[in-house]
Every structure is written in C-alpha cells, then in structure tokens.
Amino acid sequence: MAVSESGSDSKLGSGADLRFLSRIFDFAVALIVLMLLMAAFHVHAMLTIGDWDFWVDWKDERFWVVITPVLLITFPAAFQYIFWENFRLPFAATLCLLALVLAEWITRVTAFNMWAYMPFSMVWPATLIPGAIVLDLVLMLTGNMLMTAIFGGMAFGLMFYPGNWPMLAAFMQPVDVHGSLMSVADQIGYTYTRTSTPEYLRIINRGTLRTFGGSAAPVSAFFSAFLCIIMYMIWWQIGKFFCKLITIPNVLRTHMGYGQEEKPNEGDLPLKA
Amino acid sequence: MKLERLVFALLALTLFVTAVPASVLAHGERNQEPFLRMRTVQWYDVKFPDKREYAVNDLIEISGKFRMHYDWPQVLEKPGEAATFLGIAVPGPTFTREALDINGKPVPTSTNDILIGHDYDFRVVMKARRPGDNHIHPMLSIEGSGPIIGPGIEVKVTGSQDDYVKSSQIMTGEKIENLETYNLTTVVTWHAFWIAVALSWALYWLARPLLIPRFIMVHNKEWDRLITPTDRKVGVVLLVSVISVVIGAYVYTDMKYPTTIPLQGGKTIVNNTPMIEPKITVSVDRGEYYVPGRTLTVVMNVTNNADAPVRLGEFMSANLRFIDSSVPAAVANVDSAYPTDYALVGSLKVSDNSPIQPGETRSIEAIASDTAWERERLVGMLRSPDNSFGGLMFFFDDAGNRYIANVGGPILPNFQKSTGE
Incomplete structure (x- = not known):
C-alpha cells in the first residue's frame, strides 16, 4: 500500500502518519543495524586481528599494517553493496567502522581496563574511519563497484598507517631498558604483565623484507592496499549473496496435495511474495 | 512462584559472587600435568622476601636457580630450539615487571639460549600496582611447552592503584612522567575527532527519509533524486578534507617525533655457564x-x-x-x-x-x-x-x-x- 502523493488519508491513516511511521521504522532499523555491527564486526575484528589491535606493542610496521585493513574492509564492502544497491546510501563503510571503534572502546574500558587492569596507554584501538569515509565517498562519486574497489580499496589500505601515526608515533620513541634498546611501546608491554602471554608470542616485524634501511611501513601499506582491492571485490559479492532470497524446492509437495503441473517458475516466488 | 524464587536465588548468587572481594590464591599450577611440573624446569634455592605486606609502588624481589631437567618430555619442544621467556605469574598487571635477569643479565625479551641440563640463576623484581591479596611466582615460559610456574608466596598489597607511577626516559631526553597515561590525550583526541566526523557523515544521511522511500525509488530507477548534486559537492569537500587531514597530521607528527624506531623483536643472549660434571x-x-x-x-x-x-x-x-x-x-x-x-x-x-x-x-x-x-x-x-x-x-x-x-x-x-x- 503506497503513500498517496497528496498526503490524503489511506486505510492506514494520513500521509503524515505514514511518513512518521516510516521515520520510526528508519531509526529502529538504524539502531538495530548499529548494534548488530558493533557486535558482529567487533567479534570479527577480535578473532582475526586480535592482538595486533589489542596491544600497543603489537602495532608493528609489517603485520599490523597489512592485516588490519585487509581484514577490516570485509564488512564495509558487504554492507556497501546492501546499502548502495537497495537504498543508494553511501555511508555503510563509515557506519561499520564507527560501530567497530565504539565497540572497541567499550571493551577497552570495561574488559581491558576495569576488569583486567590494563592501562589505556597499552590497549587503545586503531581507527580506520578516515579510510572508511573515503571508501564511501568514492562509491558515491563514481557509483561503480570496480572504481570503488580500485581507488577506494586502495585508499582504505594506504590511509591506515598514516591515519594512526599521530596516535602511535610517541610510542615508537626509543628508550633504554636495562641496556636494551626498546620503543616506549615495547617498554609498556614489558612492564605491564600479561601473565600467560610471554614475549615470544608477539608476531611483529618478522620476515626478510628488505627496505634498504628505510621503514617497512610504506611497503606494507602498498601491499595491504593491493590486497584490499581484491578483498573488497570478494566481500561485495558476499554482500550481494546475502541480499538474495534463497528458496529450497519442496520435495514433498506431491505428497501434500499439489499436482506436478503447479510447479512455479523459480524466479517468481520472491518477487511475488 | 518457583520461577520467582529461582530468579531471586540467581540474583543473590550473582550479588554474592561479585560483591565478595576477589583474591587469587594460586595460578592453576596444580592443573598442569604432573609431567610438566616434574620433568621440565626444576626451581631450587628460591629466595623469597620476609615481608608479606607491601604498599603500592613497593618493589618485591624473588631470586634463585632453575635447572632444565635432563629427561625433557618427548612431546614438548626442546628449549634452545624453542624460545624461552622469564616472567612472573601474577594476576595480570596487579604487579608490574621491573627487572628480569638470567645469569645476571637482563632478559627483557625472549631468549633461545636456555638449554637442557644447564643451571641458571634468575631474579625477578616486580612492583606492586593494585591492592589485594595475591599469589606471586616466578615463571618460565617455553614455546611449545607453555608456562612452568615456580614456587610462590601470598602477599598483601595496600594503598590505591591511583598512586601507582611508572616513569621512563626517552633517549632523546624527554621524561615520561607515567607510562600509564602517556600520550593518552592525543589518542583520545584523535579518536573523538574521527568519531565526530563519521557521526556527522552518518547523520547527514539519517536526517532524511531513509529506507522505505529510498527502496521504492531505487526500484523505480530514480537514482538521480537520491544522490543530489549538493550531495556530490559535500562529498568532494569531505573527500579532500579527510585526505588532507590524514596527510597533514602525518607530516606534522613526523616533524614532532623525528626519532622513532620500529618495535623491537630481537632475542636476548644469555651467558651459559658450562655444565658441571655431577659428583x-x-x-x-x-x-x-x-x-x-x-x-x-x-x-x-x-x-x-x-x-x-x-x-x-x-x-x-x-x-x-x-x-x-x-x-x-x-x-x-x-x-x-x-x-x-x-x-x-x-x-x-x-x-x-x-x-x-x-x-x-x-x-x-x-x-x-x-x-x-x-x-x-x-x-x-x-x-x-x-x-x-x-x-x-x-x-x-x-x-x-x-x-x-x-x-x-x-x-x-x-x-x-x-x-x-
């Protein structure tokens, strides 16, 4: 039942009433989606990135820079398909990363600090909001998945490290700890006890990446950007998959009184319903 | 009525469990398989302090020796091939690590020099951070074997965690007053800034009819009415602004902190003493x-x-x-x-x-x-x-x-x- 153009009364009520109901529906769905994203995306981040985002002494130039954007472009890409193809709304990625960072701060305050006594200087989360906004804007301005994957996905990967550097740089200054060179982040990790997490469990700066004496971060960022392009396209398709209504043929239909001749066209069912 | 009683009982139990002050009396070492405790690290000559009560910021030292048992279980990785880390078994950062030494040498990171059959001197110094009654133990973690916990004592820490201070000195001269709160203002400010930007962008779209009208218009192919020229202009301005802020902040931060190093993941070298022929x-x-x-x-x-x-x-x-x-x-x-x-x-x-x-x-x-x-x-x-x-x-x-x-x-x-x- 459509809302009449003039706003005149329908069987459900006046046009103003329907518009009000529509807005209530909007905000209810928005709240549900935000909560859903906070929970699901946060679980995804904890299970896949985990320690690299939990601790300041895991935020290295190789693994953290590569892994974080690649694994966090997933939900934004899938939700961009859903938001864009169905509603032409270009803020899905921003909403995803906003939900994630809010959920992360809730966890950092309640679980890491209040429950496990970790200091905030050790457990602050990274942010990917700048890359997410760019991802949304590229989609809005180009209206094209491929362009968004190439330029938006690349920007998402490339902007991660410089976007977090203003928060991280102070922790990468050198200190002398009992005659060993450490960064401030290393010293924080050494000082504040994670009882069952011995130092050798840290997966940081391993490998034989040659940077001719320079920083490994730019190389990692470009590699991450390349992977983000691929990952974006994969998860866009996953978003598309979840927008489809899938039906399973009823193999018992003949036993339920339906004749063979009544078999409907497969594509008709979802649209007519 | 039964349901009410059950709910009341559950609430009472929850209140009891959460209200009783928690104290840690052990670290689960009894749950480790006996072969782990009997045939791996033999802690001996362990010296504990006489005091059992400390104030926040007090130092506690445990020292002694450990021998890597000759009959190392076959199912575990061998020390030397596997990395080893000397630590303390305490309930998280209720105590902080001030010094970890093996054979008189600081071991702030892991080492591959702990070998089967050898004896080692160790020393751990910890600093009380959070009040409470806790067990403290020395602990040697071996990759592939897990943590092997030494003998421990129960200590009481008094005072307030708010008084805990851990200062440091950057090699360029700057003093860090307290690692607990170091650079937090910057971190929180940047997070707040980006959250505000993201919220603004989301509210820009949430402020107009969202789902049902747009869904209908998308299926009627009225796409131009959904993304207006004004939206595009706002988008371009926001795109340029976000990229500019990221690049500008990066360059500014690089100038502010010209001396930075990567995270240090190297192994510490421990001086092994020769094995003594047993008499x-x-x-x-x-x-x-x-x-x-x-x-x-x-x-x-x-x-x-x-x-x-x-x-x-x-x-x-x-x-x-x-x-x-x-x-x-x-x-x-x-x-x-x-x-x-x-x-x-x-x-x-x-x-x-x-x-x-x-x-x-x-x-x-x-x-x-x-x-x-x-x-x-x-x-x-x-x-x-x-x-x-x-x-x-x-x-x-x-x-x-x-x-x-x-x-x-x-x-x-x-x-x-x-x-x-």
Missing part, C-alpha cells in the same frame, strides 16, 4: 607410587664420586621439597621465608642413610610421603601416557656442602599394599 650419580632401579599412602618410593643406586661422605637430605620435584629431618644440613638449607606448603621437613625417609663413602655405590630406598602429592594433584602422573617422574636429589656432606643429582624414571602405581610390606 653424585643416581641410577633409578624402580619407582613406585603407593596410592592410598601418598608415598613415592624410589629404589636407586647412588655412586659417590665426591671427596667426602654424603647423605641424601632432600628430594625435590614439582616445587615440593621432601626433606629428611635427620640430615641437619638439609634442614638448615630451608630458608625461613620459604613457603611451608612446599618445604615438607620430615617427609623423606631413606632406607639406609648412613654416609655413602667416596667411591662407594650403594642401593638405597628413598621414601617421600606426604599428602602434598594429593594436594598438588601430582597423582595424575599415574594417568599420564608417559608415566614417569623426575626431580632433583640433594646430598650433603658433614661440612654442609651440597651435591645435586638428577633423578627420573618410569613409575609404577601400587593400589593395594603399603610399600615394603
């Missing part, structure tokens, strides 16, 4: 555990290659010290601050504990009997797929000199009768 050798003939009597009996041949007659004074395994009270040097070897739960004076009997003369080989029966076998859940060794025991035997001469011998071998359970009957 007393022990060859186990039979090991038997009498289940109802909580008694381990070891029949063994002891060869004395030392210059003086010796007597068996102590059998140590899994942090438990079974001590023969008839050997004064063994009793004197127990530090007054050592926890009495682990030092079991009078729990070791030896079939013939007259001095073993230099050059003599004698078969003796060492009987270690105490309920601690049960309390420490070491009886689980009988259910192990690799049914063996391990430990150290301490022999003493009349002058009080101590000789350490490795001991280990298969063990048989005895469910029926007392040993020796």
Whole structure:
C-alpha cells in the first residue's frame, strides 16, 4: 500500500502518519543495524586481528599494517553493496567502522581496563574511519563497484598507517631498558604483565623484507592496499549473496496435495511474495 | 512462584559472587600435568622476601636457580630450539615487571639460549600496582611447552592503584612522567575527532527519509533524486578534507617525533655457564607410587664420586621439597621465608642413610610421603601416557656442602599394599 502523493488519508491513516511511521521504522532499523555491527564486526575484528589491535606493542610496521585493513574492509564492502544497491546510501563503510571503534572502546574500558587492569596507554584501538569515509565517498562519486574497489580499496589500505601515526608515533620513541634498546611501546608491554602471554608470542616485524634501511611501513601499506582491492571485490559479492532470497524446492509437495503441473517458475516466488 | 524464587536465588548468587572481594590464591599450577611440573624446569634455592605486606609502588624481589631437567618430555619442544621467556605469574598487571635477569643479565625479551641440563640463576623484581591479596611466582615460559610456574608466596598489597607511577626516559631526553597515561590525550583526541566526523557523515544521511522511500525509488530507477548534486559537492569537500587531514597530521607528527624506531623483536643472549660434571650419580632401579599412602618410593643406586661422605637430605620435584629431618644440613638449607606448603621437613625417609663413602655405590630406598602429592594433584602422573617422574636429589656432606643429582624414571602405581610390606 503506497503513500498517496497528496498526503490524503489511506486505510492506514494520513500521509503524515505514514511518513512518521516510516521515520520510526528508519531509526529502529538504524539502531538495530548499529548494534548488530558493533557486535558482529567487533567479534570479527577480535578473532582475526586480535592482538595486533589489542596491544600497543603489537602495532608493528609489517603485520599490523597489512592485516588490519585487509581484514577490516570485509564488512564495509558487504554492507556497501546492501546499502548502495537497495537504498543508494553511501555511508555503510563509515557506519561499520564507527560501530567497530565504539565497540572497541567499550571493551577497552570495561574488559581491558576495569576488569583486567590494563592501562589505556597499552590497549587503545586503531581507527580506520578516515579510510572508511573515503571508501564511501568514492562509491558515491563514481557509483561503480570496480572504481570503488580500485581507488577506494586502495585508499582504505594506504590511509591506515598514516591515519594512526599521530596516535602511535610517541610510542615508537626509543628508550633504554636495562641496556636494551626498546620503543616506549615495547617498554609498556614489558612492564605491564600479561601473565600467560610471554614475549615470544608477539608476531611483529618478522620476515626478510628488505627496505634498504628505510621503514617497512610504506611497503606494507602498498601491499595491504593491493590486497584490499581484491578483498573488497570478494566481500561485495558476499554482500550481494546475502541480499538474495534463497528458496529450497519442496520435495514433498506431491505428497501434500499439489499436482506436478503447479510447479512455479523459480524466479517468481520472491518477487511475488 | 518457583520461577520467582529461582530468579531471586540467581540474583543473590550473582550479588554474592561479585560483591565478595576477589583474591587469587594460586595460578592453576596444580592443573598442569604432573609431567610438566616434574620433568621440565626444576626451581631450587628460591629466595623469597620476609615481608608479606607491601604498599603500592613497593618493589618485591624473588631470586634463585632453575635447572632444565635432563629427561625433557618427548612431546614438548626442546628449549634452545624453542624460545624461552622469564616472567612472573601474577594476576595480570596487579604487579608490574621491573627487572628480569638470567645469569645476571637482563632478559627483557625472549631468549633461545636456555638449554637442557644447564643451571641458571634468575631474579625477578616486580612492583606492586593494585591492592589485594595475591599469589606471586616466578615463571618460565617455553614455546611449545607453555608456562612452568615456580614456587610462590601470598602477599598483601595496600594503598590505591591511583598512586601507582611508572616513569621512563626517552633517549632523546624527554621524561615520561607515567607510562600509564602517556600520550593518552592525543589518542583520545584523535579518536573523538574521527568519531565526530563519521557521526556527522552518518547523520547527514539519517536526517532524511531513509529506507522505505529510498527502496521504492531505487526500484523505480530514480537514482538521480537520491544522490543530489549538493550531495556530490559535500562529498568532494569531505573527500579532500579527510585526505588532507590524514596527510597533514602525518607530516606534522613526523616533524614532532623525528626519532622513532620500529618495535623491537630481537632475542636476548644469555651467558651459559658450562655444565658441571655431577659428583653424585643416581641410577633409578624402580619407582613406585603407593596410592592410598601418598608415598613415592624410589629404589636407586647412588655412586659417590665426591671427596667426602654424603647423605641424601632432600628430594625435590614439582616445587615440593621432601626433606629428611635427620640430615641437619638439609634442614638448615630451608630458608625461613620459604613457603611451608612446599618445604615438607620430615617427609623423606631413606632406607639406609648412613654416609655413602667416596667411591662407594650403594642401593638405597628413598621414601617421600606426604599428602602434598594429593594436594598438588601430582597423582595424575599415574594417568599420564608417559608415566614417569623426575626431580632433583640433594646430598650433603658433614661440612654442609651440597651435591645435586638428577633423578627420573618410569613409575609404577601400587593400589593395594603399603610399600615394603
């Protein structure tokens, strides 16, 4: 039942009433989606990135820079398909990363600090909001998945490290700890006890990446950007998959009184319903 | 009515559990399989402080030695090949780590230099951070084997966590007043800024009709009405602004902190001392555990290659010290601050504990009997797929000199009768 153009009364009520109901529906769905994203995306981040985002002494130039954007472009890409193809709304990625960072701060305050006594200087989360906004804007301005994957996905990967550097740089200054060179982040990790997490469990700066004496971060960022392009396209398709209504043929239909001749066209069912 | 009672009971239980002040009385070491505790790291000569009550910011030091057991379980990775990290078993950062030393050398990171059969001096210094009653232990973590926890003591920490301070000094000269709060203002400010930008962008779209009207218009292919020219202009401005802020902040930060280094993940080198040829050798003939009597009996041949007659004074395994009270040097070897739960004076009997003369080989029966076998859940060794025991035997001469011998071998359970009957 459509809302009449003039706003005149329908069987459900006046046009103003329907518009009000529509807005209530909007905000209810928005709240549900935000909560859903906070929970699901946060679980995804904890299970896949985990320690690299939990601790300041895991935020290295190789693994953290590569892994974080690649694994966090997933939900934004899938939700961009859903938001864009169905509603032409270009803020899905921003909403995803906003939900994630809010959920992360809730966890950092309640679980890491209040429950496990970790200091905030050790457990602050990274942010990917700048890359997410760019991802949304590229989609809005180009209206094209491929362009968004190439330029938006690349920007998402490339902007991660410089976007977090203003928060991280102070922790990468050198200190002398009992005659060993450490960064401030290393010293924080050494000082504040994670009882069952011995130092050798840290997966940081391993490998034989040659940077001719320079920083490994730019190389990692470009590699991450390349992977983000691929990952974006994969998860866009996953978003598309979840927008489809899938039906399973009823193999018992003949036993339920339906004749063979009544078999409907497969594509008709979802649209007519 | 029943449901109400159940809900009330659950609420009361929740309140009780959360309201009772939590204290940690152990670190689950009893839940580690006996072969892990008996045949890996042998902690000995561990010195605890006399004090058991500290204020926040006080330092606590535990030192001693550990030996990497010669009969390292086959199922575990071998130290040396696997990385090792000396740490402290405390409930998270209730205590912070001030110093970790092995053989007098600081080991802030892991090392690959801890080898089977060798002895090491260790020292851990921790700083009280959070008030409460807690157990503290030294701990050696070995990659592929897990944490092996040494003996521990219970200490009380008083004061307020808010008073805890950990300062540091950056090599460029800047002093960090407190690592707890270092650079937090910057972190929070940047997060708040980006959250505000993201919220603004989301609210820009949430402010207009969102789902049903747009869904209908998308399916009517009225796309131009959904993304207006104004939206595009706003988008371009926002795109340029976001990229500019990221680049500008990056460049500014680089200028503000010109000297930065990557995270340091190198291994620490530990100075190994040569293995000492044992002057007393022990060859186990039979090991038997009498289940109802909580008694381990070891029949063994002891060869004395030392210059003086010796007597068996102590059998140590899994942090438990079974001590023969008839050997004064063994009793004197127990530090007054050592926890009495682990030092079991009078729990070791030896079939013939007259001095073993230099050059003599004698078969003796060492009987270690105490309920601690049960309390420490070491009886689980009988259910192990690799049914063996391990430990150290301490022999003493009349002058009080101590000789350490490795001991280990298969063990048989005895469910029926007392040993020796």
